[in-house]
Amino acid sequence: MSAANPAAFGWWSARNRLRGVSSRSHFPLLMTCVVFLLIYIAACLRYRGFFSLQVAVNLIGDNAFLGIAAIGLTLVILCGGIDLSVGAVIGCTSIFVATMTEHRGWSPALAVGVALAAGTALGVVQGMLIHFFELPPFLVTLGGLFLCRGLGLLISRESVAILNPLYVKLSSWSLPLGGHATFPLVGVLFVALLCIVSYVAAFRPIGRYVYAVGGNEQSALLMGLPVARTKIGVYAFAGFCSALAGIAVTLYTSSGNALTGSGLELDAIAAVVVGGTLLSGGVGGPIGTLVGVLIFGVIQSAIAFEGTLSSWWARIAIGILLLGFILLQKLLQPERTNP
Amino acid sequence: MNAVGGTIPVLDPPAAKAPRAKVRASGAMATVLYPTIALALLLLFNLLFTAGFFHVEVRDGRLFGSLIDILNRGTPVLLLSLGMTLVIATGGIDLSVGAVMALAGAVAACLIARPEDSPLHVFNVSHSLPLILIIALSVALLAGLFNGILVATFKLQPIVATLILMVAGRGAAQLVTNGQIPTFQHPSFEFLGSGFLFGLPFPLILAVLIFLVILGFVRGSALGLLIEAVGNNPVAARLAGVQASGVKLVCYVISALLAGVAGLIATADIKAADVNNTGLYLELDAILAAAIGGTSLAGGRFSLVGAAVGALVIQTLTTTILARGIAPELTLVIKAAVVVALCLLQSSKFRELLVRIAIRRRA
Amino acid sequence: DKTSESKQEGGKKSLVVGFAQVGAESAWRTANSKSIKDEAAKRGIELKFVDAQQKQENQIKAVRSFIAQKVDAIVLAPVVETGFEPVLREAKQAGIPVVLSDRRADVTDDSLYATFIGADFIEEGRRAAKFLVVKTGGKATIAELQGTPGSAPANDRKKGFEEIIKDHPDMKVVLSQTGDFTRAKGKEVMEAFLKSPEGKNINVLFAHNDDMALGAIQAIEAAGLKPGKDIIIVSIDGVKAAFEAMAEGKLNCTVECNPLIGPQVFDLVEKAVAKQAVPKRIDVQEGIYTEEQAKEALPTRQY
């Protein structure tokens, strides 16, 4: 499509006028939200019962653990890296917590604490390998993926139901929202984490360092920023988030399973990227990731509501919807002007 | 056109020259050196600890042994990794190769077996192998164009652009087989997967040929240089007049075509189109192979030879694990260890560290 | 939007049933989905079909969406046994009966589901083992092709098999690896088995499903051995291809695990919706087929 095309010229020039705005970083995010709303409204119009508070809330509740993991991943990607280990850490954590509370008689608090610590530790190790030895993040975290999947299976091949009363109470607790709608604990976790991270990313120096390192690591170093601390910290936080997501799973299902979250890393990456964060780092943010997660949520539940699609048509539909969404997003966004 | 611009007043000659060729070679070597070392180490381990690993005999005119298996089973990942390397070098990534494998395989299988419930039932080409191959590969080609256009023309981020086909492609494959696993008897097609030529597995020979062709195509022409330019600094490349979109398109198409071939081999090998599992997660192995081969995932410099070695490393590891009958739970842990060890081996920083430690030991 | 239509349909309102299927990972699974869809169509029941692509979270989401759509009943084929308690409780609160198909869901309070109809993976493992005991007279060097590690069928079939084997000292599993339930992996792993030192004297292969066995058969032939003769092969599922293999004498036995449970399922669904009493557990009838029976059984196989 080119400016020459007279038909397109009207909105095209409008688009060029938007260029000015686009330098303000929230503009693309705005567009992403708009597109999400379009999809959501479309779904509400098409499916009776889709437009209900509960369904809307489920969008967050059901995707909470994906979201939690994605938030950690967002920072890693902003920092110019990538973390493939998220899904595996989730599986490993969930089975660990479940086994420890059920078969080893640990108190849930202890199990959770250890799990979070372990997740963070893994992150630190990955971060150090990546920073000090300049290893490609992709490979290091792929190693992390293999490791955690293996460990998870070693802990227990069987999935384990959690019967610990305290844990069950927690997992069944949920915030009443009036009507029949309720907001599960995991959802609360997700939203809380999102708020904290968005605040830090935008308003705390460390948050800005993440953007700086992702934007141009060499420059960040020469500007005297604590690159090592930032990078390792980010991977550590991602590890923490993945572990937290694993715990969210155990709350969500009140059970642990070494195989949960297999392939989730891709969903998470996709959510982050669709949310407007550049894989090359330095541009984007957690809020976008929220929208990204919601978009995948809507697509999925739309297909569930449709209910007539065979397995393969469902897959194809997901692909097409995704494509349509991204193209729409692309169309609305003025492209970054190259230097 | 006179390649070298107008005549130039040559002033006092530049500082001491080192013999270029040598330096070049060493530069190229370095990237391939470490994966090769890794491969050697793995093989050495087996030589010492895995009985009969190196035992190769001739059974009814065919070479038979673990080493042959490695070469044979390694071919799909090898093919994928070649395409993946090119795509990565342009600063992209192709997640859809696994799905494309399944798709191409499904098409071929359905054209041969012609199950009633398959939409391809109407085509009656089961008699002519060339036609089958052409159709299956042109489907792969379309997939490649799809990816290429999304990335090159619409400028989508490669990871999502190819994710689309990764999801939908497998769906399409299931659509073609209608969710079944069509099995078939078709000697000449099966030869593609399980045939032997000069006592060697045919897939191996095919892969080697393709490897040479691609290598010649990329390094013999200037394509390699342009790919590296685009991947290394898109802005500068554009101003230098490199047509990024074209270069990218070519790479994604090559990647998809190779995936198609890999899919045909895999399908022919098991005489069935197992759409749900063919090439599942192989994109990861392909990326891994490329990375082991010393191609930076940020794009830019790439090494096809390295990728090939990388693919062999991965397969050797897998075969080793199988040959040693290691418990499935452990295999993943071992894989993790090997991957990290490989990275460290390639990291100059790490090697410096080792040297420093060694020196301190001395003192 | 169909949900409403079907409800408002003239006098008698047709049932709306949500079916949360595991995925489409094998021919068996596809046959299972097909049987249920066909039956629903036959009875004029509106079926909401969701493929969870082997992911529990997707399945939970699906069930949630069914509840939100106020379906009359839910059929759930759990990906794993644990982890469905919360969502099943929600279903119960919404007053929607749940029929579990083909895989148990272990919950503390079994009022959470109406009934469970399906195979018993452990029993399948046992049957496979029992067949071998008879066939080999209790003497066997066994190679095992496991399913995807951690998946319920793999765990249970292994468990059931070992249960029987352990009473027979001369039967031991010398090689055991995962073939991920796929032909390709089955073939690759078998190749490796045959070349490993222990592999030389394998005389029995136990595969957790037919696909792996079929792959392995090719590997055995490639190694110049006779599948079914030099190496006794027993597997589970009973898909058509397996019967063909048995007819050719390349496979010795398959323990059938019948996927065509559509009719039974909807009998139960309709009962459950009508608040009639239904037994908590119903085993689908499963045959065990050997080469001898395979030939006449072959024509009758639909999947």
Next chain:
Amino acid sequence: METALSARGLTKRFPGVLALDSVDFHARAGEVHALMGENGAGKSTLIKILTGVYSYDAGQMFLDGKAIQPVSPLHAQRLRIATVYQEVNLIPALSVAENIYLGRMPKRWGGFGGIDSRAMIRGAKNSLAQLDVHIDVTKPVQSFSVALQQMVAIARSLSMSAKVLILDEPTSSLDRPEVEQLFSTMRRLKENGLAIIFVTHFLDQVYAISDRITVLRNGRLVGEHLARDLPRLKLVSEMVGRDVAELKHGGAADRQSAPLSPFVEAKGLGRSGAVGPLDLSIGRGEIVGLAGLLGSGRTETARLLFAADKPDAGTITVDGRTQHLGNPRNAIALGFAFCPEDRKVAGILPDLSIRENIVVALQARRGWWRPIPLRKQREMAEKYIAALRIATNDAEKPIRLLSGGNQQKAILARWLAASPTLLILDEPTRGIDVGAKAEISALVEKLCAEGMSLLFISSELEEVAALCSRVIVLRDRQKVGELSGSDVTEKAILTKVAG
């Protein structure tokens, strides 16, 4: 006067290069100390060692007499050494204000709250105002021209209340007014007792600002002098290592003023918000200059002509035929060539070898199916390495390992190798040493004599005047006049530019 920052016997060895060979260096408080040397002499390396970017093989460093060993730029900053490195080192996507304050952002509620962006913006505005730059500090840095980015980097270092201020070629693409601003600020800081280390290749600037001069050559210390005791010619001959008669700039004399047949003609060329609409025409073999102040739209004009940006008005005719060049490729196909001002972002292919960087443009034009034989590539690389005196021992090393100036030469070589019919040079001599400058302008004139047209952009009016037979003057992104023939003098241009 006591020395603030000093180094003794610094030695740095890179693979294949002895970048510094036991160099002594003393920066005294309240002095501006110029660091001079040819491209690749080792200036930046010295600076990077002083500020902890590179480790060093031998030597010691002292700050106020105390031995120091900076391990990282952060550490150096803590020691109150502020630095502007040679290439622009900012975070493109972050706002100007953030770039100025990264690492020491003001916080609300006495450091407990979040970043106080209002204070930050105010501060950023002020520190830029000192340099008389007035821009929207909330815009991302990447939306500004290199010159402005350089100003931002300087503002950052100035606002750091340092004891030692190091400036590595800060003026390489600044225009006179900015340079003047910078110098007056430097003088003020000097009064306040700062030690300032200053690297440049502009001799006038050296003599305008510096009290003391240290000269490096091939990583060796040649000498330290008081500026006033060191005549230009001596300085230059110390730098290049041989006696030079005088520094002549290309044949400003033998330029023909008669307008030639127009080769490239642009009418009403413009782009909203960037530049124009303006007309310009370049004759065959003519050298046309674009003069203007920072932000006057020279770069934008060049980019439009080369179709690096899409013009939204105007036509371009080449040899009388109207051309629609949608993208650089078409421009190049017509024989255009554009050497951008921002070599780091738009110039080098960092990981590729010098040879590949030189041949890439030509290769792209030939198309990928017609590879240039390796032998030929090597010849070309050799030829230009020799011709432009690119200081390297090997055409196969990644270009990022070259010194800034040498990178610039390599980029030039890329376009010369493409033997264009119209060459557009935007700040081509950025960071290039005196010796090389003379050779390059000689070379360029030679090519023009052979029929190549040249559009020349430089912030050095002296250079423009010396080289160009016609000068188009821009102000506020508009064409405000044109000088040709004998009117093309530094003074004339200056008056027009200032308006």
